[in-house]
Amino acid sequence: MIYYKKNYTPEEFKELIEHKLTNIVPQIKSDDGKAAIQSYVNSLEIVCKDQLGLKLLYLFKQYDLSNFALLRTVGDIADTFYDKNLESIKEFMVIVQVNADMFLKLGQIIQVPNIKNKPETYALMLQYIALKNRYAKSFGQFQSLLGLLKDWEKFYNPLIAIRQEYPPEEFKQPLIFNEEIPGLAIYNKYESYIN
The missing domain is CATH 1.10.287 (Helix Hairpins)
Structure with a gap:
């Protein structure tokens, strides 16, 4: 033991x-x-x-070791929300109220302060778990996109520097200098998330 x-x-x-x-x-x-x-x-x-x-x-x-089942039950409940509206707290509140005894027991175990020991707290926890479960794969893909944009930035910065060093007013430029930089719109959209 x-x-x-x-x-x-x-x-x-x-x-x-x-x-x-x-x-x-x-x-x-x-x-x-x-x-x-x-x-x-x-x-x-x-x-x-x-x-x-x-x-x-x-x-x-x-x-008590038997209480480990509470975590699985909460996880299973959160999984039932996979295809439901996760923005509204109302559905979560109904589930918490139906399973109030279980959530109060869980609150004791995880030491939820008395002031927060109410259905809204558990509904928010369920909502968070459900959102995390639903968007875990998308978040990973978003992180990959940000990584690609970070790599793309290494090529973009020298290109801009060259264009600024040789402006069209002073130098004859190839036609490609007038074209839009591929990926720039996507980069600008997510630039604040990169850093």
Whole structure:
């Protein structure tokens, strides 16, 4: 059994898990049992990559291991909103009110302050999770676009410098100097996000 304390660092916790694993695995006879333990350890390592994950693990452990199902339930509820209107808080409020006991229990575990322990808080949490789930792929693609625009900027700046150094009033320019720079409109649209 792993004993949780509030002040483990993620590295200390990972070492503790690995130590326990090396002690327990030789005692397990079946391959299924070994696979289950390894899966459990992998899940713990994912959850405990940072201090927040460790704190949540500690809080859930403090209240009861069965409460881990609350997180899955909240995640499942958030997933039901995938094809619904996420801008309005009304639908989230209805779900929170229907599952009020569950959300109040979750609020105790994650230590929601009393002043914030109300349906609106949980509705906003659900809305955030649903928005994050819906737009996770799009956000990754947007980040890729910004990376491409950052690379594109390296070629754009010298081009502008050349055009400014040789203005049409003083120099005969090739026709290509009069053409619009490809991608400039997209760059201008997202320039504020690049930096």
